[in-house]
Amino acid sequence: MGLPARDLRIPQGTEAFYLEEAYVHRRLVRTFEDVCDSWAYFPVHTPVYDYYEAYRDLVDHEWDSQSYRLVDRSGELLVLRSDVTLFLARQMGLVLRHEDLPIRVAYSDTILRHEELHDLSKNEFFQVGAELIGPSGADADAESILLLFDALDRWGAADVVVHVGHRGIIGEAGDTARLAEAVSHRRWDAVDQLLANRSIEAPRRAELVELFGFIGTEAELDGLAGRLRHLTPREVDAVAHLRHIYRVCSDLGYTNRVRIDLSEAGSRHYHSGIVFQAYAPGASAAIASGGRYDGLLSHFGFDAPSVGFSVMLRRLQALLHTPDGLPVVATPSDADIVTRARAARDMRRDGKVASL
Numbered sequence: 001m002g003l004p005a006r007d008l009r010i011p012q013g014t015e016a017f018y019l020e021e022a023y024v025h026r027r028l029v030r031t032f033e034d035v036c037d038s039w040a041y042f043p044v045h046t047p048v049y050d051y052y053e054a055y056r057d058l059v060d061h062e063w064d065s066q067s068y069r070l071v072d073r074s075g076e077l078l079v080l081r082s083d084v085t086l087f088l089a090r091q092m093g094l095v096l097r098h099e100d101l102p103i104r105v106a107y108s109d110t111i112l113r114h115e116e117l118h119d120l121s122k123n124e125f126f127q128v129g130a131e132l133i134g135p136s137g138a139d140a141d142a143e144s145i146l147l148l149f150d151a152l153d154r155w156g157a158a159d160v161v162v163h164v165g166h167r168g169i170i171g172e173a174g175d176t177a178r179l180a181e182a183v184s185h186r187r188w189d190a191v192d193q194l195l196a197n198r199s200i201e202a203p204r205r206a207e208l209v210e211l212f213g214f215i216g217t218e219a220e221l222d223g224l225a226g227r228l229r230h231l232t233p234r235e236v237d238a239v240a241h242l243r244h245i246y247r248v249c250s251d252l253g254y255t256n257r258v259r260i261d262l263s264e265a266g267s268r269h270y271h272s273g274i275v276f277q278a279y280a281p282g283a284s285a286a287i288a289s290g291g292r293y294d295g296l297l298s299h300f301g302f303d304a305p306s307v308g309f310s311v312m313l314r315r316l317q318a319l320l321h322t323p324d325g326l327p328v329v330a331t332p333s334d335a336d337i338v339t340r341a342r343a344a345r346d347m348r349r350d351g352k353v354a355s356l
Helices: 019-038 061-066 084-095 138-155 167-172 177-184 188-197 202-212 218-227 233-257 313-319 337-349
Strands: 049-051 069-071 077-080 103-110 126-133 161-166 258-261 274-279 288-292 306-312
Touching: 019 103, 019 126, 019 138, 019 313, 084 103, 084 126, 084 306, 126 138, 126 313, 138 161, 138 233, 138 274, 138 288, 138 306, 161 167, 161 233, 167 177, 167 202, 167 233, 177 188, 188 202, 218 233, 218 258, 233 258, 233 274, 274 306, 306 313
Parallel strands: 161 258
Antiparallel strands: 049 077, 069 077, 103 126, 126 306, 161 274, 274 288, 288 306
């Protein structure tokens, strides 16, 4: 007698890869690791679980509700890894010294979190990513985006466009979760109301709504900034920061693949500077996201700026035009296993896949 249907399910928030799918997945991971090695971003691994208390002050309600928690044998509350950035920041905070900086790290890890059955847009459970710890400023931010572009090119995803915004602009208007969410979803009536609730005068509110809604090039941003009369010094600096990043990407051949998008407000409250997301034609959600989070490591005892990104590999894999099936396998026809093994060895030396 077979197992009952309820025992044939897999827990929500988990997934498995089989044969062709697993083969393509592994190739994507290896490609990313090769790119990171060539950029001197070397591998790190984070623990599967950690003490929940270490993250309590950093997480929002969404993260808290998605996380799986358990109690260890000594009664300590643990949390399973649902955000690689947070787990990596804690590990780096524990082991890094200032003489180690700058340091470049890369990872490929599973994340484990609960998702509602009706919400498939965030149904992602394997991430690859990279972080640059130590340097601050626009050049370091540009490096992170350029690394992402290189990985996308190697994957054959040359039509992906990166939208870059700046958390500092939101912060000047009152960095609240509600405002960031409204801007990200481009709900301008809600944005205007939230700004009015903060006693911001109508002329500045109108300029902020126009600023938050901007998507375009460096030249177009220059034109907008030249018309606005109520920008604060911090907002002017953020605009200049984004212009520099755009110019670097443009000079290196990515003009058509980068957009300044001031509605990109960051999905995590610990973002402190640039935020960016990568979008592919036909995708319902970003396939990669990143940003700067200069205060994150200091929460774990090591004060150093950092910038990085993660790629949602499942979403990327669904968009790529990868060869169907497993590779062609050559099999020698000799009856004797020794002869077959020698023939197969020669085939492998010639770059073929061979079995006995």
